[in-house]
Amino acid sequence: MTVIAIDGPAASGKGTLARKLAAHFDYAHLDTGALYRAVGLSVLRAGGRTDNEADAVAAAGKVAEVDLTDPELRTESTGAAASKVAAIPAVRQILLDYQRDFAAHPPGGKAGAVLDGRDIGTVICPEADHKIFITADVETRAKRRFLEIFGEDGAPDEYEIILAELRERDERDMNRSAAPLKPAEDAHLLDTTNSDIEAVFQKALSLING
Ligand SMILES: Nc1ncnc2c1ncn2[C@@H]1O[C@H](COP(=O)(O)OP(=O)(O)OP(=O)(O)O)[C@@H](O)[C@H]1O
Numbered sequence: 001m002t003v004i005a006i007d008g009p010a011a012s013g014k015g016t017l018a019r020k021l022a023a024h025f026d027y028a029h030l031d032t033g034a035l036y037r038a039v040g041l042s043v044l045r046a047g048g049r050t051d052n053e054a055d056a057v058a059a060a061g062k063v064a065e066v067d068l069t070d071p072e073l074r075t076e077s078t079g080a081a082a083s084k085v086a087a088i089p090a091v092r093q094i095l096l097d098y099q100r101d102f103a104a105h106p107p108g109g110k111a112g113a114v115l116d117g118r119d120i121g122t123v124i125c126p127e128a129d130h131k132i133f134i135t136a137d138v139e140t141r142a143k144r145r146f147l148e149i150f151g152e153d154g155a156p157d158e159y160e161i162i163l164a165e166l167r168e169r170d171e172r173d174m175n176r177s178a179a180p181l182k183p184a185e186d187a188h189l190l191d192t193t194n195s196d197i198e199a200v201f202q203k204a205l206s207l208i209n210g
């Protein structure tokens with residue numbers, strides 16, 4: 001079983017790279033951020049508080065009931081909610097087994113798995129065969145997310161809001177005590193600030209293929 005771990009900050013291109021690698025190698029892909037987003041969104045919909053352990057743990061226990069294709073999962077406000085529930089160790093513990101099981105037994109009988117998130121190389125799959133920590137400066141990430149949401153027609157105010165949201169999320173994700181966002185010691189660092197999607201994919205392939 002081959003496991004590829006892709007970690008990095010919000011909107012760095014983890015999901016884009018992970019999907020391309022999974023398609024290339026015919027491996028299964030797990031967007032682990034979607035699990036935390038599902039927990040955050042469930043708490044909000046139930047009228048709970050995302051910083052309340054009991055509310056978040058109750059939602060984490062029912063994560064399998066959430067439709068992971070719900071477009072509401074992709075909003076930045078859900079991202080912020082996800083980042084708050086993700087700081088609660090009991091929530092991380094509940095989601096840990098699901099992620100490890102996916103890596104050990106990829107669905108569809110695939111020969112490998114690509115997981116993207118914040119702690120795949122450090123906590124979920126420390127023995128992963130390949131680890132990539134993908135970064136880009138925060139202004140570049142905000143511009144990419146802005147383009148993704150608004151296309152070329154977005155207002156400058158919207159860019160500033162996204163930039164502030166990403167900064168806040170980075171700060172929370174890097175400084176929490178439970179599984180903070182950081183590169184594993186044996187991860188390859190890949191700065192994509194000045195690289196397009198194809199160049200990042202080719203670089204990742206060369207790192208993986210040695
Ligand atoms: N190297 C790149 N150059 C330009 N745009 C990119 C690049 N990589 C990704 N993108 C675009 O940036 C946006 C964010 O990418 P993506 O969703 O893959 O990031 P992510 O790290 O998975 O985000 P999140 O942490 O929020 O789940 C998408 O619109 C994607 O198409």
Ligand SMILES: Nc1ccn([C@@H]2O[C@H](COP(=O)(O)O)[C@@H](O)[C@H]2O)c(=O)n1
Binds near residue numbers: 010011079082083116
């Ligand atoms: N392995 C992970 C994955 C995600 N998180 C938290 O979820 C938030 C949303 O993740 P996205 O990748 O969809 O942006 C993120 O800000 C993290 O707080 C995590 O802790 N661990």
